Amino acid sequence: MQKRVLSGVQPTGSLHIGNWLGAIKNWVELQDTHETFVCVVDLHAITVPHDPKSLAENTISTAAIYIACGMDPKKCSIFVQSQIAAHAELCWLLNCVTPLNWMERMIQFKEKSKKQGENVSVGLLNYPILMAADILLYDADLVPVGEDQKQHLELARDIAQQRINSVFSKDGSPILKVPNPLIIKEGAKVMSLVDAKNKMSKSDPIESSRINLLDSPDIITKKIKRAKTDSIVGLEFDNPNRPEANNLLTLYSILSGQEKKAVIKECSEMGWGTFKPLLAEAAVEAIKPIQQNYQELIQDRGEIFSILNDGKAKANEVAQLTLERVYSELGFLRKSTH
Numbered sequence: 001m002q003k004r005v006l007s008g009v010q011p012t013g014s015l016h017i018g019n020w021l022g023a024i025k026n027w028v029e030l031q032d033t034h035e036t037f038v039c040v041v042d043l044h045a046i047t048v049p050h051d052p053k054s055l056a057e058n059t060i061s062t063a064a065i066y067i068a069c070g071m072d073p074k075k076c077s078i079f080v081q082s083q084i085a086a087h088a089e090l091c092w093l094l095n096c097v098t099p100l101n102w103m104e105r106m107i108q109f110k111e112k113s114k115k116q117g118e119n120v121s122v123g124l125l126n127y128p129i130l131m132a133a134d135i136l137l138y139d140a141d142l143v144p145v146g147e148d149q150k151q152h153l154e155l156a157r158d159i160a161q162q163r164i165n166s167v168f169s170k171d172g173s174p175i176l177k178v179p180n181p182l183i184i185k186e187g188a189k190v191m192s193l194v195d196a197k198n199k200m201s202k203s204d205p206i207e208s209s210r211i212n213l214l215d216s217p218d219i220i221t222k223k224i225k226r227a228k229t230d231s232i233v234g235l236e237f238d239n240p241n242r243p244e245a246n247n248l249l250t251l252y253s254i255l256s257g258q259e260k261k262a263v264i265k266e267c268s269e270m271g272w273g274t275f276k277p278l279l280a281e282a283a284v285e286a287i288k289p290i291q292q293n294y295q296e297l298i299q300d301r302g303e304i305f306s307i308l309n310d311g312k313a314k315a316n317e318v319a320q321l322t323l324e325r326v327y328s329e330l331g332f333l334r335k336s337t338h
C-alpha cells in the first residue's frame with residue numbers, strides 16, 4: 001500500500017514563492033509515489049478577520065495554483081476543507097482532549113495574536129487543532145510543510161498519541177495514525193525580501209517583501225531590484241551576519257536548479273548589481289510555466305469545480321471512516337452501534 005500524504009495552504013491573498021518552494025513543489029514530487037490529498041484550508045483563513053467577498057474567489061484561485069504548479073488531479077485528490085464536514089467535527093472532538101496550555105505555547109499563535117490585540121479570536125488559538133484534524137482524518141504518514149509548521153506538526157503528533165491513542169485505545173492498537181512532518185532542507189524557510197530575519201509571509205503589509213506566484217515579470221524584477229542587501233563585497237551562503245546574501249543566493253540556487261557549489265563558483269565574486277538581474281531572470285523563468293498554466297485554467301471554472309468535486313468525494317470517503325472510528329472509540333452513540 002502507498003503511504004499517504006496530506007497538506008494544505010490557506011486561501012488568504014496571493015500565494016508566494018515561499019508557499020511554492022516550502023510546500024507545493026514537494027507535493028508535486030510526492031504525488032507520484034504516495035496517495036496524496038491536498039486541500040485549500042478555507043476554515044483556517046477565517047481565524048483572522050476576513051473579507052467574505054473574496055473568500056470563495058481566493059479558494060478557487062488557490063486550487064488553480066495547486067494545479068498550475070503541477071498537482072495532477074489524476075494522481076491526487078484536491079479538495080476544499082470546509083466542504084468536508086468531518087474536519088470541523090474531528091476538530092471539536094480534539095478540542096475537548098487538548099490541554100489549553102499546549103495551545104498557549106504555540107509560537108504562531110503568540111505572534112499572530114499580538115497583531116490582533118483585544119480582538120484575537122478563539123479560532124486563532126484553535127487553529128493548530130483544526131490543522132491536526134485535517135491531518136489525522138486522512139491517516140497521513142507524511143505532511144510536507146515549511147519550517148514554520150514544525151511546531152503544529154508536533155502538536156498533531158502529541159494529540160494523536162498522548163490524548164487519543166494512549167487514553168482511548170482499548171487494545172493498544174492506535175486509533176489515529178501519528179504523522180511525520182516532511183520539511184525539505186532548501187526552501188523550507190524563504191525569508192522576506194525587505195528583512196531577511198523574518199520569513200516571507202502572505203500577511204506582511206509590505207507588498208515588496210514577497211514574490212507572489214502571480215506577479216508580472218516586471219513586478220518580480222522590481223521587487224528583487226529593491227530587495228535589501230548589504231555593503232560587503234562578494235556573495236556567500238551561510239554567513240549568519242549576512243542573512244540577505246544567504247536568502248537571495250539560496251533562492252537563486254533553487255530557482256535556477258543549480259547546486260550551491262555551482263552558484264558559489266558563478267556568483268561569489270559578483271556585486272549585488274550584477275547578481276540581482278540574474279536572480280530576477282531565474283525567478284521569472286521558473287514561475288513562467290506556472291503562470292501560463294494558471295491563466296489557461298482560471299478561464300475554465302467548470303473544470304476547476306469538477307476537479308474539486310472529485311476530490312471532495314474521495315476525501316469524504318476516507319475522512320468519514322476515520323471520524324466514525326474516533327466517535328465510536330470515544331464512546332458516542334452511533335447508528336452503527338445498534
Ligand code: TYM
Binds near residue numbers: 011023134146147
Ligand atoms: P499557510 O497558508 O500559512 O502556508 C502554506 C505552506 O507554505 C509554507 N510556507 C513557507 N515555506 C517556506 N518559506 C516561507 N516563507 C513560507 N511561508 C509559508 C508553510 O509552511 C505551509 O506548508 N497551517 C498551514 C496550513 C494547513 C496545513 C494543514 C498544512 C492547515 N491544515 C494540514 C499541512 C497539513 C499553513 O501554514 O498555511
